[in-house]
Amino acid sequence: MRRIALHFGLLLTCAAILIPLLWVIRTSFLPEPMSYSPEIMPAFTLDNYVALFTSTRYGQSYLNSLIVAIGSVVVALPFACMTGYAFARFKTSGKGGRFAVLAIQMLPPVAIVLPAFTLFRMVGLTNSLTGLIIVYAALNLPFLIWILMGFFEGIPVDLEWAAQTDGATAWQAFWRIVLPVSLPGIAAAGVLGFILTWNEFLFALVLSGPQTATVPVALASLQTSNGVQIAKVSAGVVLAVLPLVIASRFIQRFIVQGLTFGSVK
Amino acid sequence: MSSIELDHVSKLYANGAYGVRDVDLTIAEGEFVIFLGPSGCGKSTTLRMIAGLEGITSGDLRIGGRSVTHVAPRDRNIAVVFQSYALYPHMSVRENMGFGLKMRGVARPVIEEKIKEAAGLLGLAPYLDRKPAALSGGQRQRVALGRAIVRDPVAFLLDEPLSNLDAQLRAEMRLELVKLHRRLGRTIVHVTHDQVEAMTMGDRICIMRDGRMIQVGKPLDVYADPVDTFVARFLATPPMNLLPARLEAQGDGLLVRGDGLSVEVPAMHRDAYAPATGREVIFGLRPEDIHEAPQPGFQRIDVTVVAMESLGVENILVGQIGQGNGAEGRPAEISARLSRHYTAAVGATVPLYVDARPMHLFDPETTRALPRPSLRVLGH
Ligand SMILES: Nc1ncnc2c1ncn2[C@@H]1O[C@H](COP(=O)(O)OP(=O)(O)OP(=O)(O)O)[C@@H](O)[C@H]1O
Ligand SMILES: [Mg+2]
Numbered sequence: 001m002r003r004i005a006l007h008f009g010l011l012l013t014c015a016a017i018l019i020p021l022l023w024v025i026r027t028s029f030l031p032e033p034m035s036y037s038p039e040i041m042p043a044f045t046l047d048n049y050v051a052l053f054t055s056t057r058y059g060q061s062y063l064n065s066l067i068v069a070i071g072s073v074v075v076a077l078p079f080a081c082m083t084g085y086a087f088a089r090f091k092t093s094g095k096g097g098r099f100a101v102l103a104i105q106m107l108p109p110v111a112i113v114l115p116a117f118t119l120f121r122m123v124g125l126t127n128s129l130t131g132l133i134i135v136y137a138a139l140n141l142p143f144l145i146w147i148l149m150g151f152f153e154g155i156p157v158d159l160e161w162a163a164q165t166d167g168a169t170a171w172q173a174f175w176r177i178v179l180p181v182s183l184p185g186i187a188a189a190g191v192l193g194f195i196l197t198w199n200e201f202l203f204a205l206v207l208s209g210p211q212t213a214t215v216p217v218a219l220a221s222l223q224t225s226n227g228v229q230i231a232k233v234s235a236g237v238v239l240a241v242l243p244l245v246i247a248s249r250f251i252q253r254f255i256v257q258g259l260t261f262g263s264v265k
Numbered sequence: 266m267s268s269i270e271l272d273h274v275s276k277l278y279a280n281g282a283y284g285v286r287d288v289d290l291t292i293a294e295g296e297f298v299i300f301l302g303p304s305g306c307g308k309s310t311t312l313r314m315i316a317g318l319e320g321i322t323s324g325d326l327r328i329g330g331r332s333v334t335h336v337a338p339r340d341r342n343i344a345v346v347f348q349s350y351a352l353y354p355h356m357s358v359r360e361n362m363g364f365g366l367k368m369r370g371v372a373r374p375v376i377e378e379k380i381k382e383a384a385g386l387l388g389l390a391p392y393l394d395r396k397p398a399a400l401s402g403g404q405r406q407r408v409a410l411g412r413a414i415v416r417d418p419v420a421f422l423l424d425e426p427l428s429n430l431d432a433q434l435r436a437e438m439r440l441e442l443v444k445l446h447r448r449l450g451r452t453i454v455h456v457t458h459d460q461v462e463a464m465t466m467g468d469r470i471c472i473m474r475d476g477r478m479i480q481v482g483k484p485l486d487v488y489a490d491p492v493d494t495f496v497a498r499f500l501a502t503p504p505m506n507l508l509p510a511r512l513e514a515q516g517d518g519l520l521v522r523g524d525g526l527s528v529e530v531p532a533m534h535r536d537a538y539a540p541a542t543g544r545e546v547i548f549g550l551r552p553e554d555i556h557e558a559p560q561p562g563f564q565r566i567d568v569t570v571v572a573m574e575s576l577g578v579e580n581i582l583v584g585q586i587g588q589g590n591g592a593e594g595r596p597a598e599i600s601a602r603l604s605r606h607y608t609a610a611v612g613a614t615v616p617l618y619v620d621a622r623p624m625h626l627f628d629p630e631t632t633r634a635l636p637r638p639s640l641r642v643l644g645h
Contacts, residue, residue, distance in 0.1 A: 158351035161318045164338040165345045166416070167368035176364075180355045 021241075028234035035231040048235035057210065058236055061218035066243075067129055068204075068214055069197040072136030073190045076144055081186060083141075084148030085174060089157070098149075105142040109202050117206050127209035135203050140193040147192065151185030152178065188254040191247045198243060215240045267294050267329040267419040269315060269452065274324035276310050276476075284310035286476040287324070292420075292454065297446050299484075300456045301463040302473035303499070308456040309348060311473070312422045315454065316345050328419065339368070344413035348424040348456075350405050352397040358384075358408050359393040365416040379415040386445070387411050403434045414445075420452035427462065435459075439466060460500055464488065472496050489623070490639050494547060494632040497625065503552050503581055503600040509629065510548040512541050521548045521626070524587030524597045528564055531622050537637035538626055546635070549625035552581065555601035556618045563618035570609045571598065580607050584617075 027035050028049070034042050052058040086092045087101075116135060117126065125131030155178060163173035179186070201216040208217060219236050222229065269292040276284040285307040292298050300308045313319035314326065317338035326334050333341055344365075353361050359380055366376045384390045387407045397405055406426055413421055423442075427435045443466055446453050457463055463470050464484045472480045472487065480492045491497040491505070498504040510523030512530075519530035519538055526548065530538055556563060568584030580603045587597035601617055609615045626635040 156349060156351065158347045158349045159353065161313070161316075161338070162345065162347060162351040162353070162412075163364070163368075164318065165316050165341075165343060166365035166412070167339045168364075169337075169339065172368065177353055181353070183355075 024234045024237050027231055028238045030231050032229060032231045035234070048231045049239075052232055052235050052239075056218070056222065056232075057213065058215075058218050058222070058239075060211065061213045061215050062239065064129060064132075064208075064212055065198055065215040068132045068136060069194045071129070071133040072140055072197050073144075073193040075133060075137040076140040076193060077186065077190055080141055080144035080148050080189070081179070084145045085152045085178065087145065087149045088152035089160075101142045101145050105146065109139075113203055113206050116203070120207060126207055127212050129212055131207055132204065132212065132214070135207060136197045136200065139200070139203070140196060143196065144189050144193055147189045148182075148186065151182050151189070154185075155181055184254040188251050191251050191254070195244055195247055198240075267452070268292060268327075269420060269454075270325075270327040270330075271311075271315070272325040272327065274311075274314060274326060275322050276307070276314060276319060277322040283307075283476045284319075285314065288476075288478050290471060290478060290481060292452060294419075294452055295450050296469065297443075297453045297455065297467045299463045299467035299470045300454060300473060301458060301460070301470055301499070303458060306473040307476040308458075308473055309424055310476075312345065312424055312454065312456055315420075316343050316422055317341050318345075342416075342418050343420050343422060344416050344418040346406075346409045346413050346421065346423045346426045348426075348428070350397075350409040350426075352405060352408055352412075354397055357394050357396055358389060358400070358411075361397065361408055362412045362415050365412065369416075376415075379417075380411075383411045383414045386414065387441075402429050403438070406430065406438070410442075410445075414449070418451070420454065423453065423455045425456050425458070427457070427459070442466065460502060463500070472499065486639070486641060489641050490634070491549075491625070492634055494549070494627050497549050497627070497634075501551070503602070505549050505551050505625075506555075506599045507627070508548045508597050508599070510546055512538065512544055512546050512626065514542050521546070521624075523548060526566070526586060526597065528566070528619055528621050528624070530624070531562075533622065534624070534637050538635060541626065541635055545629050547627040547629050547632075549627055549634075550599075550619065550621070551623065552600045552602040554620045554623050555599065555603075556620060557601075557603045557607045559618045560620075562622070563620055565616050566619050567614055568599065568601070568617050569614045570611050572611065573609065575605070577605065579603065579605055582607070582609065582617075584615075 026041060029041075029044050029046070030037070031043055031045050031047060083101075087098055093100075120126045120131050120135075125134065159177055159181065160170075160173045163177045164170065168176065198214075199216065200214075201220070204214040204217045205220070208214060213221065215236075219233060219240060222233050222236055271288050271290045274288045275286050278284055288311060300311065302308055310319060314321050317333065317336060321334050325332055328341060328343075353364065356364065362380045362383060363376045366379065380393070381390075384393055387410060389404070389407055389411055392400060392404060392408075397408065400408065406429070410423075410426065426442075427438050430438060439462060442453075442455070455462070455466060467484060469481060470484050470487050471478050474495055480487055480496050482490075487496065488500055491500065494507055497507065508523050508526055510521045510526055513520045513522050515529070518532075519535055519542060521528045521530060528548065555566075559565065566586060568582070568586055570582060570584050572583040574581040574583070582601045582603055583598060584601065585596045585598050623640055625637075627633065628635060
């Protein structure tokens with residue numbers, strides 16, 4: 001009896017999470033006029049997806065998002081690794097420095113977006129993917145530092161000591177031992193940064209133009225151009241969610257792997 | 266040529282706690298030295314300072330006569346086997362062992378040759394291509410050792426490398442290490458809190474407590490002549506019996522009198538102990554100096570049996586000798602190491618025979634041993 005109740009509860013929770021998503025997927029395959037139909041699957045068409053790529057700039061935006069999300073993570077990760085490692089191992093910049101990183105993270109984006117806009121206009125980086133990459137790298141940095149600091153703290157210092165007595169410099173110990181050992185952690189952090197950037201809306205809205213719009217901005221513009229074309233928006237949403245699903249699978253794998261298995265007793 | 270000298274070395278941690286205080290020790294080239302002490306006494310810290318992984322707060326460290334206080338670990342050519350093994354988890358056994366040579370720019374064929382040699386020595390040949398995660402604890406420990414051996418360092422620092430092995434493997438590895446030392450002829454500093462390892466493996470034991478090195482000497486010397494009650498209790502199981510007593514004059518002899526205890530000081534120690542006549546002392550006698558059968562010179566003592574532990578090779582008798590007016594109001598207890606054939610019922614009162622010649626007296630205030638000539642010098 002209790003088991004049944006439990007499973008019923010679980011089913012309900014799953015349904016609450018899944019049904020809206022399933023409904024969006026269903027709608028994305030319906031012709032526009034039927035999109036509000038109460039029937040489950042009155043028709044099937046790929047027109048929305050085709051239209052998304054032929055009559056809107058969604059394809060361009062999708063590519064922009066990929067470039068910006070991957071680019072910003074690639075730019076931010078090396079800095080985050082080095083800073084996170086320094087924070088984890090040395091007393092560098094003390095508690096103040098660590099708190100500053102956390103504080104930046106907590107700053108509301110609205111507070112930074114306008115100064116960023118002014119600054120970028122001065123140097124001509126508005127409406128450019130480079131500008132977006134720089135902004136997102138900066139936004140990701142504190143977050144990545146914080147996560148990586150945790151990963152590095154979890155790596156036994158004995159490993160580096162062993163490397164140093166084995167003849168490695170501190171830099172070699174970091175590069176040849178700490179980095180490879182924490183690779184799963186770094187990958188997981190990178191994927192999280194990717195997701196964060198992929199979903200970001202405010203900065204993209206303010207700093208991008210028509211050619212440089214990212215997915216969230218493009219979705220928003222779909223809703224406003226000629227009324228709400230719900231089927232087309234649904235198709236856009238389905239495509240927008242796809243990388244997140246893949247990314248979360250990755251994270252799971254990396255985190256489950258464990259970091260230093262076998263190195264210490 | 267490559268002796269290791271610790272010249273009044275201290276380590277003060279940032280939080281104001283001492284890791285190591287004023288350690289003064291010279292380790293000769295090729296010597297096998299044991300650091301023994303309870304948890305937290307500073308053994309690992311001392312090792313890390315020798316390896317250069319931890320800064321020295323004051324004092325000087327010399328290797329081969331050259332001060333290395335400010336020399337990086339990589340330039341000291343000392344190999345460390347860490348308490349945690351610290352194998353590189355992303356590298357195979359082969360890569361783990363070759364890493365040190367690779368870092369030093371040794372040619373690949375030479376590295377291969379050395380790995381093969383060390384792997385043969387340690388029985389690791391079948392595992393060379395495995396990752397550490399796929400090895401047992403004992404195999405990991407041998408990899409850690411192999412990683413040190415291939416480097417051919419001036420000294421090996423081993424931080425409790427055997428502590429995680431089961432009793433049998435530990436006994437085997439103990440022997441292996443001793444053989445290895447003989448074959449390589451390199452300096453070894455071996456940290457342990459295992460008394461058997463301490464007694465059997467090294468040329469010298471250094472006993473540490475609270476960051477200080479309180480006694481350094483050959484294992485049997487330290488065993489025979491502990492400097493204080495701590496060393497007396499620490500070095501063996503069951504530990505030395507320590508009983509509060511008073512030293513009294515009796516005729517022209519001396520008598521140790523305590524709760525249920527009355528032992529005549531052997532003539533050989535009379536001169537040394539005479540100045541302490543009339544003072545409170547702690548009487549120390551090892552369990553193996555209490556016997557089940559009388560012999561000339563032995564003194565009888567009556568013991569009420571509290572427990573008998575049969576270890577197979579011997580029986581340990583724990584017995585009560587006092588009436589409860591001893592220290593802290595509890596009756597004084599002693600343990601005696603008797604033959605495996607000895608039996609006595611718990612609760613029975615039995616006579617035992619004390620050989621008082623190896624006895625010690627300690628000052629109850631300072632816990633230090635009252636000086637007397639060593640039996641090992643006297644030739645007993
Ligand atoms: N980084 C540190 N900061 C402050 N105190 C420390 C630090 N590292 C060690 N200590 C202290 O220094 C003392 C000696 O530590 P150490 O690790 O040398 O002990 P040990 O003899 O190796 O003990 P064990 O047998 O448990 O390994 C301990 O009291 C410990 O708490
Ligand atoms: Mg230790």
